[in-house]
Structures are given as C-alpha cells and as structure tokens.
Amino acid sequence: MGFLAHVFGWFTTSANWTGSQGIPTLFWNQLKLSAAVVVTAIALGGGLGVFLGHTGRGGLIAVNAANAFRAVPTLALLTLLAIQPAISLKWDGFLASWLALTALAIPPILTNTYVGMQQVDADVRDAAKAMGLTGGQVLRTVEAPLAVPFVMAGIRTASIEVVATSTLAAYVSYSDLGTLVISGLDTNDAVVAFSGALLVAVMAGLVTLVLSLLTRIVTPVPLRRRARRSLLGAATTGVPAT
Amino acid sequence: MLLGAGPFIRWSYITGNWSQIQGELLQHIVLSLIAVAIGTVISIPLAVLAWRYRLVRTPVFGFASTLYIIPSLALFAILGPITGFVPPGSYTTAEFALVGYTLLILIWNTVAGLDAVPSDAREAATALGYSETAALIRVDLPLALPYIFAGLRVATATVIGLVTVTVLIGLGGLGQQFTYGFNIAYNTPIIVGLVLSVALAAVADLLLVGAERLLVPWGRSRRRALAGR
Numbered sequence: 132m133g134f135l136a137h138v139f140g141w142f143t144t145s146a147n148w149t150g151s152q153g154i155p156t157l158f159w160n161q162l163k164l165s166a167a168v169v170v171t172a173i174a175l176g177g178g179l180g181v182f183l184g185h186t187g188r189g190g191l192i193a194v195n196a197a198n199a200f201r202a203v204p205t206l207a208l209l210t211l212l213a214i215q216p217a218i219s220l221k222w223d224g225f226l227a228s229w230l231a232l233t234a235l236a237i238p239p240i241l242t243n244t245y246v247g248m249q250q251v252d253a254d255v256r257d258a259a260k261a262m263g264l265t266g267g268q269v270l271r272t273v274e275a276p277l278a279v280p281f282v283m284a285g286i287r288t289a290s291i292e293v294v295a296t297s298t299l300a301a302y303v304s305y306s307d308l309g310t311l312v313i314s315g316l317d318t319n320d321a322v323v324a325f326s327g328a329l330l331v332a333v334m335a336g337l338v339t340l341v342l343s344l345l346t347r348i349v350t351p352v353p354l355r356r357r358a359r360r361s362l363l364g365a366a367t368t369g370v371p372a373t
Numbered sequence: 374m375l376l377g378a379g380p381f382i383r384w385s386y387i388t389g390n391w392s393q394i395q396g397e398l399l400q401h402i403v404l405s406l407i408a409v410a411i412g413t414v415i416s417i418p419l420a421v422l423a424w425r426y427r428l429v430r431t432p433v434f435g436f437a438s439t440l441y442i443i444p445s446l447a448l449f450a451i452l453g454p455i456t457g458f459v460p461p462g463s464y465t466t467a468e469f470a471l472v473g474y475t476l477l478i479l480i481w482n483t484v485a486g487l488d489a490v491p492s493d494a495r496e497a498a499t500a501l502g503y504s505e506t507a508a509l510i511r512v513d514l515p516l517a518l519p520y521i522f523a524g525l526r527v528a529t530a531t532v533i534g535l536v537t538v539t540v541l542i543g544l545g546g547l548g549q550q551f552t553y554g555f556n557i558a559y560n561t562p563i564i565v566g567l568v569l570s571v572a573l574a575a576v577a578d579l580l581l582v583g584a585e586r587l588l589v590p591w592g593r594s595r596r597r598a599l600a601g602r
Contacts, residue, residue, distance in 0.1 A: 204548065313541060
C-alpha cells in the first residue's frame with residue numbers, strides 16, 4: 132500500500148503538472164510524435180499497399196520485405212539515426228525518433244492494406260469491370276470500401292505499437308512520457324517510473340478506444356459485424372506468419 | 374548520412390570484442406528461450422480453457438490484451454516494484470514482461486487453431502469412443518498445430534526484438550551494443566547488434582519452420598493457405 136500511496140502522492144504534487152517536464156507537456160509530446168509517425172506511415176505504407184494491391188504486382192515481395200524489416204529492433208534504428216551528424220538530436224530528438232518509429236509503423240500498415248486489397252473477391256472486381264467501371268472507379272467504389280476493415284486493423288496495430296515504443300524516444304533525448312520511465316529506471320525511483328508507465332498505458336488505452344470508434348464510423352455498414360468479430364485477431368494477425 | 378560516427382562497420386571492433394559480443398548473444402538467446410517456453414506452457418492450457426468454456430474466454434482475452442497494449446518499457450517499470458525493482462539486471466522482471474507479450478499472440482492463435490478443427494474429425498473421435506481429454510490431446514491439439522506454430526513464430530520474433538529493450542533495466546542481450554554505440558557515437562556496435570539480432574530471429578524462425586515440418590507432415594498444403602492470409 133505504501134508504494135501506491137507514493138504514486139498517488141506523485142500525481143497530486145502540483146509541481147509535476149507544470150513546466151517543460153510536467154505531465155501535460157510530456158503527454159502532449161508523446162501524442163504529437165505518435166501522430167506524426169502514424170500519419171507518415173499511412174501516407175507511405177498505405178499508399179504503397181493500395182498501389183500494389185490494386186495492380187497486383189510485386190506485392191508479395193514487398194509484404195515479405197516489410198515483415199522481414201519488423202525484426203529490426205527499434206532501439207537499434209533510434210540510436211543509429213541519433214548518432215548521425217545530419218540527424219543527431221535535431222528538433223530535440225524529434226527527427227531521429229520520427230524517422231525510426233515511422234520505419235516501425237510502415238510494415239503493419241503496408242501488409243494489412245495489401246492483404247485488404249487482395250482479399251476482395253475476384254468475381255466482385257470482374258463484375259465492376261464488366262459494368263464499365265474504370266480502374267480508378269473500381270479502386271474507389273469497390274476495392275477501397277471492402278478493404279477498410281483490414282486497413283483499419285493495420286492502423287490500430289501500428290498506432291498501439293508506436294504509442295508504446297515512442298517511450299524509447301526519451302533515450303535519444305526526446306522529452307515525452309518515456310523520460311519519466313527512463314529517468315525513473317536510471318535513478319531507481321520506482322514511483323516516477325511507475326507513474327510514467329501508467330500514463331503511457333492510459334494513452335495506449337485512449338488511442339485504442341478512439342481508433343475503435345473511428346473504425347466503426349469508417350467501416351461500411353454491411354461489413355461491420357465481420358469487422359467486430361475479427362477485431363481481437365487483427366491485433367495479432369496484423370503480423371501474418373509469412 | 375553515415376559520416377562522423379565512424380565507418381559503417383569496422384571489422385577490428387568485432388574481432389577485438391568478440392567474447393563480449395558472444396556473451397551478449399548468449400544472454401539474448403537465454404532471455405528469449407525462457408520467455409517463449411514459459412509463454413507456451415501458460416498459453417496452451419489457458420487457450421484450451423478459453424476454447425472450451427465461453428465464460429473463461431472473455432477474462433482470458435481481456436487479461437492478455439491488456440498486457441499486450443502496455444508498452445514494454447512501461448511494463449518493466451510497472452513490474453519492477455512487484456518483482457524486485459532494486460537489483461538492476463533482474464531476469465525475473467524481464468521475463469515477466471517478455472512472457473506477458475507472448476500470451477495474447479499464443480492464446481489467440483491456439484484458440485483459432487482449435488476453432489478450426491473440422492467437426493468431422495471431432496465426431497469421428499467421439500464415435501471411436503475417445504473421451505473428451507483424449508480427443509483434445511490426440512485430435513484437437515495436433516490439428517491445431519499449424520496455427521500454434523504460426524503463433525510461436527510471431528511470438529518468437531517479437532520477443533527477440535523486445536529483449537533489446539531490457540538493456541534499460543540492465544540486461545538487453547545484444548541491445549547492449551545499441552546503448553554502447555550511442556554513448557560513444559560509434560556506428561559499428563549498433564550495426565553489429567542489429568545484424569546479429571535480425572540473424573537470430575531468422576535462425577529461430579527457420580528452426581520453428583523445421584520443427585513444424587517434422588510435427589505436422591500433413592500440414593504442408595494447408596500451411597501455404599495460412600501464409601497467404
């Protein structure tokens with residue numbers, strides 16, 4: 132009980148809520164970094180996935196390459212980028228963290244987008260073509276809506292991973308909730324480390340919640356039941372065992 | 374890009390520090406093996422319970438998903454006070470967190486595998502007079518093996534990556550090369566750690582594929598279908 136009382140005490144200390152190392156600033160910094168990373172990864176990974184899925188060429192190679200890339204530890208990319216003079220600790224460590232975490236977020240989004248496009252029934256695609264739809268129209272009105280549950284699953288997986296992993300950005304001197312965890316671990320201050328970890332878990336929970344709602348909104352109505360059923364599986368099968 | 378932090382790779386670093394690197398590689402393997410082994414031992418019975426009793430399913434998945442979304446670094450910090458925060462380099466703290474990450478992946482895949490057992494096979498087992506337990510051990514679980522192996526492969530790759538983060542609690546395996554390279558702004562150690570941990574993941578994956586081939590000789594055509602998803 133003593134430990135949790137200390138944690139409660141830490142959270143109710145007003146000094147911990149103000150300034151550049153205050154909870155609101157650190158929370159916001161982590162959210163900002165995560166959002167930048169996920170948006171970039173959607174643009175790059177999602178764009179490539181749509182292109183490969185639509186044309187159906189070279190997709191398997193890209194997906195396998197993306198999955199192989201997942202084995203690269205994030206801490207390796209972070210530290211490697213952070214010691215390059217061209218990047219180093221620019222923008223208070225934001226640049227290196229942004230690049231490293233984007234590399235982490237692309238594979239699940241790319242893979243799920245590609246798989247989502249590929250699982251569209253060939254008959255449905257043929258029917259759309261037979262009705263005279265152009266390639267672009269098939270993509271917009273047929274393939275994209277049917278791929279939505281998969282794409283969203285990829286975005287959810289990537290977002291949770293990014294929120295979780297952006298704590299590591301603190302190691303290359305970006306100030307976010309990871310700063311609390313890492314400095315707590317360094318100084319053997321379990322209360323600070325635990326409080327930081329708690330805040331990260333809260334953020335991960337919030338992001339999951341927001342994305343679940345968003346998924347529901349953007350999923351076409353007839354696909355909703357199926358999407359809900361595969362929700363849990365999506366978190367883990369976002370990494371297909373290829 | 375790679376200017377000023379030493380050459381991309383300097384071979385003399387590797388030869389000069391080989392015993393150190395070897396020790397870290399060994400620690401990496403030990404940490405990963407323990408995590409996947411304990412994770413499997415915990416997950417399979419839980420998955421069987423969740424599969425057989427609907428009531429158990431929700432709490433089991435809820436618990437495993439919660440562990441899964443908590444950031445690894447945060448989990449180390451949260452578990453620290455419980456498992457003995459003070460001594461840095463505590464295997465217990467590291468393993469608690471690493472095992473926690475394998476649970477959702479392994480439970481989910483095992484349940485999916487058991488769900489996918491054809492009802493014909495189960496009916497045939499019942500008709501042959503198998504008890505529920507015997508059918509589970511001799512029919513259901515073997516038929517779920519391709520899914521269990523898919524889960525093991527993902528869990529193993531995840532754990533090998535996560536072990537590097539334990540460097541922040543005084544372990545880390547090859548992750549020690551990353552912090553070392555960062556601290557002295559030197560590329561080679563980071564590249565060495567990166568290449569070796571990716572290689573370790575690849576070797577582990579190959580071993581699992583080999584083991585699956587031995588245990589699931591009938592699963593070859595089905596495996597192809599699984600991999601395509």
